[in-house]
Amino acid sequence: MFNRRQFVQSAAATSALTPLVSTNAFAETYPDRDIHSICMFPAGSGADIVVRYFSNKLAEETNATVIVENKPGAFGNIATSYVARAPADGYTIYIAPGSSVLAAAPSLFKTLNYDPVNDFEHITTLLKVQFIQIVSGKSPYKTVADLTKALKEKGDKGSYGSIANTGLVSSEFYKKAFDLKTVEVKYKENSAMYVDLLSGAIDFAHIDPTSVLGQLQDGTFRALSTSSSQRVAALPDVPSAAEAGIKGLEIVAWWSLHVPKGTPKPVVDQLATWFNKITREDDVKKFLINLGLDPFPGDSNLVKELLAKDTKAWAEYVKLANIPVL
Numbered sequence: 001m002f003n004r005r006q007f008v009q010s011a012a013a014t015s016a017l018t019p020l021v022s023t024n025a026f027a028e029t030y031p032d033r034d035i036h037s038i039c040m041f042p043a044g045s046g047a048d049i050v051v052r053y054f055s056n057k058l059a060e061e062t063n064a065t066v067i068v069e070n071k072p073g074a075f076g077n078i079a080t081s082y083v084a085r086a087p088a089d090g091y092t093i094y095i096a097p098g099s100s101v102l103a104a105a106p107s108l109f110k111t112l113n114y115d116p117v118n119d120f121e122h123i124t125t126l127l128k129v130q131f132i133q134i135v136s137g138k139s140p141y142k143t144v145a146d147l148t149k150a151l152k153e154k155g156d157k158g159s160y161g162s163i164a165n166t167g168l169v170s171s172e173f174y175k176k177a178f179d180l181k182t183v184e185v186k187y188k189e190n191s192a193m194y195v196d197l198l199s200g201a202i203d204f205a206h207i208d209p210t211s212v213l214g215q216l217q218d219g220t221f222r223a224l225s226t227s228s229s230q231r232v233a234a235l236p237d238v239p240s241a242a243e244a245g246i247k248g249l250e251i252v253a254w255w256s257l258h259v260p261k262g263t264p265k266p267v268v269d270q271l272a273t274w275f276n277k278i279t280r281e282d283d284v285k286k287f288l289i290n291l292g293l294d295p296f297p298g299d300s301n302l303v304k305e306l307l308a309k310d311t312k313a314w315a316e317y318v319k320l321a322n323i324p325v326l
Contacts, residue, residue, distance in 0.1 A: 030090055030267050031064040038086075038094050040079035040101065042072045046210045046291070050255070051095045053287060054126065057278045058093075075108065075326075076101040084114035088121075088262035090271065095126065098256035098303065100166050103310035107318045108165070109326050117307060123257040124272045125298035125306070126279055127288055130252055131170045131206040131227040132238065136198050137219045144224045144244035147204060148178050154203075158182040161193040161205040165323060166253055170206035170227040172321040173249040174241075197221070208253070209234060209292025227251040234292040254296060256303050272299060 037055040041047040052068050059066040071079040079094070080101060086092035096102070102116040133144070141147040151158040162168040162184050175182055185202050187193040190211055196202045198220070209232060215221045216235065225244035226232055228251060241249040257275055259268065278284055279297040288295050318325065 030270065031062055033091065034065045034067055035059075035062075035090075036086075036092050037066050037068045038079050038083050038092060039068055039070045040072060040076040040096055041070065043070045046208075047097075050127070050210075050291070050293070053284075054095050054275070054278065057281075057284065058274060061274050061278060077105070077109070077112070077114075080105070080116075081114050083258065083260060084119040086260050088260040088264075090259060090263050090267035092260060093271070094120075094258040096255065096258065097253050098122075098125075098258070098307065099253045099310050100164070102256075102258075103307050104165065104314040104317075106311060107314040107325070108323065116311070117304075119261050120258040121261055121263050121268050122300055122303035122307065123259060123268055124275055124300065125296045125302055126255045126257060126275065127293045128252050128254040128296040129208055129210065129293050130230070130232055131167050132209050132212070132216075132223045132232070132235065132292075133170070133174065133204055133206050133225045133227070134197070134212060134216070134221045134223050135204050136200065137215075137222050138198070139200070139203075139222065141204075141222070141224065144239070144246065147224060148180070151180050151182050151203060152178070154182070156181040156183055159185050159202045161185050161187055161197060161202045163187050163190060163193060164208070165317075165321070166227075166251060167206040167208070168323065169317040169321050170249065170251045171204075173227075173251070174206075174246050176320065177246045177248060194221075213290075213292045232292060233289045233294055254306060256298075256306075258303075268300075 037051060039048055039051040048070065055066045055068050071082055083092055083094040105112055105116050135141045135147060141150065160171045160182055162171060193205060197205060206227060212221060213234060216223050223235055223238040225246060226238060226240050227249055229240050229242040231238060231240050257271065276297045279295050285295050
C-alpha cells in the first residue's frame with residue numbers, strides 16, 4: 001500500500017511519462033486521416049506539378065490520402081502564413097521553395113505576420129534548381145562572351161527580361177561582373193517575355209529551366225550559362241556561370257519541406273524519412289531531371305544552415321538588384 005510520499009512520487013513520474021507515451025502513440029498511428037499539402041502556386045503551374053508529384057508520392061508511401069490545397073498570392077505569404085497557424089499535428093505540410101520564400105521574405109517585406117525560422121519545423125531539402133541565361137535561338141550570340149561584347153556596345157540600349165526575383169538577381173550579377181549598363185524590362189508572365197526575346201526586343205533573360213526546357217531542346221531558345229558554378233543535369237552541355245566567366249554568380253534555389261512549429265518530433269522524423277526515401281528513388285530522380293531540376297535530399301540541419309546563409313544573401317541581393325521592399 002502506498003503512503004502519501006510514495007503516491008506523490010508515483011504520480012509525478014506518471015505525469016512526466018504521459019506526454020512521451022502520448023507522442024509516441026500518436027506517431028505510431030500517423031497518419032490516420034487525410035494530410036493537407038499546401039501549395040503557394042496556382043493550380044496547373046509548373047511548380048504546382050512539383051508539389052502534386054511529391055504529395056502523390058507521399059500518399060503512395062503512407063497509404064493515406066494527401067490533398068493538395070492551392071493558396072497562391074502575396075508572393076507566397078498567404079500559403080506560408082496559413083501553414084504557420086495550422087495545427088501542429090503533422091496533417092498540414094508545406095512543400096515550397098524555401099530559398100525564395102522563407103529566406104527571402106525578411107528582405108522583401110517590411111513586415112511579416114509569421115517568423116520564417118521560428119514558426120516552423122524545417123524537415124528536409126527536396127530539390128534544387130538553377131536559373132539559365134537564355135537568348136533567342138536565332139540570335140548571333142553563341143556564348144556569354146558573344147552576348148557580353150554586344151551588350152557593351154549597346155550600353156543602356158541593351159535590355160533583359162525579368163519575372164521572378166531570382167532571375168532578376170542572376171541577371172544583375174551578370175551585369176555587375178562585366179560592368180554592363182543593360183536595362184531591366186519587367187514582365188508579369190513568361191509568354192510575353194518569350195515573344196519579346198524571340199523578336200529581339202530584349203537581349204536575354206535568366207529563367208528556370210522547368211518552364212523553357214522544351215524550347216531549349218528544339219532550338220527555339222539557346223542557353224548560354226547556368227546561374228552557379230555547377231552545370232544542370234538536364235542540360236549537361238550548358239557551361240556553368242564560372243566556366244562562362246561570370247564571377248561571383250552562385251544562385252541556386254532550393255525546395256524544402258516544412259510543418260508548423262511544435263509538430264511532434266517522431267512525426268517530423270518520420271516525414272523526413274519518407275521524403276528522403278522518395279527523393280532518392282530512381283523514378284523521382286528521372287522526373288526531376290526531366291524538368292530541369294536536381295534531386296537534393298538532406299535533413300533539418302541542412303535546411304537551417306541554408307536558411308541562415310540565404311537570409312543574409314537576400315539582404316545583399318535586394319540591394320544589388322534594387323528590388324523594392326513591400
